[in-house]
Amino acid sequence: MAEVNNNSKKANDLVILDEDELNQEVQKTNGFVPEAEESFLYDNALVQALSFEHLTCFNPKISPAQPGMNLMVRSLGSGDYERGFLDLLAQLTKVGEISKSDFLKRFNSMKGCKGTYYVTVIEDTSTHEIIGAATLVVEQKFIRGCAKKGIIEEVVVSDRYRGRQLGKLIVATLIEMGKSLGCYKVSLNCTDQMIKFYCSLGFKQEEGNANFLQIRM
Numbered sequence: 001m002a003e004v005n006n007n008s009k010k011a012n013d014l015v016i017l018d019e020d021e022l023n024q025e026v027q028k029t030n031g032f033v034p035e036a037e038e039s040f041l042y043d044n045a046l047v048q049a050l051s052f053e054h055l056t057c058f059n060p061k062i063s064p065a066q067p068g069m070n071l072m073v074r075s076l077g078s079g080d081y082e083r084g085f086l087d088l089l090a091q092l093t094k095v096g097e098i099s100k101s102d103f104l105k106r107f108n109s110m111k112g113c114k115g116t117y118y119v120t121v122i123e124d125t126s127t128h129e130i131i132g133a134a135t136l137v138v139e140q141k142f143i144r145g146c147a148k149k150g151i152i153e154e155v156v157v158s159d160r161y162r163g164r165q166l167g168k169l170i171v172a173t174l175i176e177m178g179k180s181l182g183c184y185k186v187s188l189n190c191t192d193q194m195i196k197f198y199c200s201l202g203f204k205q206e207e208g209n210a211n212f213l214q215i216r217m
């Protein structure tokens, strides 16, 4: 549900739209959503509540609530298209041509899968640029008494901000988020070169179970 300003009525009239109506409004405006109406993929209170007190891998200490001057760790927002979120992802892999309308359709579809997609970003609040991102996907299972498993994907820090612990910060944020959401484990796959980085955050290669297989379509 979202509140939008309905200009055909009085200027301050607000109406509540369901998901389909919101998508129609987005199409009418070619994807543009005024900043005042920004919505977030998940509740930002979840990030702010995470404690990093027990973590020893940060020197100096930083946390999602205190990531450093002019930085903010939060959920992906509907306005992050303009803040360079996709340009940042392009530093990780191919992104392709994505219009604002495409972005918002995918954003709303993810938001509709409540409790599944936790795309998390770091914003430089002095420039309003997205300079770090990573995704936690929470997979629901039948095994282990209907358990939940977390998967970390698409970890990237802007090349202008690397070496400032922000990669560790965003991954540790998603690990702690997975814990607080009740995941029994969190996994990821990465290149050989990145193993040391992830092991420094507690990931382990399990003997006899460290293979990652795929078919590319």
Ligand SMILES: CC(=O)SCCNC(=O)CCNC(=O)[C@H](O)C(C)(C)COP(=O)(O)OP(=O)(O)OC[C@H]1O[C@@H](n2cnc3c(N)ncnc32)[C@H](O)[C@@H]1OP(=O)(O)O
Pocket (backbone or CB within 6 Å): 091, 092, 152, 153, 154, 155, 156, 157, 158, 161, 162, 163, 164, 165, 166, 167, 168, 169, 188, 189, 190, 191, 193, 194, 196, 197
């Ligand atoms: C599951 C996945 O998504 S895997 C894909 C990972 N992402 C990428 O490869 C995209 C391109 N790379 C990046 O965006 C960044 O280099 C990141 C996200 C990997 C690391 O971001 P940074 O903010 O630079 O990391 P941070 O400053 O927290 O570094 C922490 C440690 O990891 C090490 N490290 C950082 N990047 C790398 C790397 N590419 N390879 C090996 N080690 C690395 C650092 O040297 C540092 O080690 P130290 O604590 O011993 O000094």
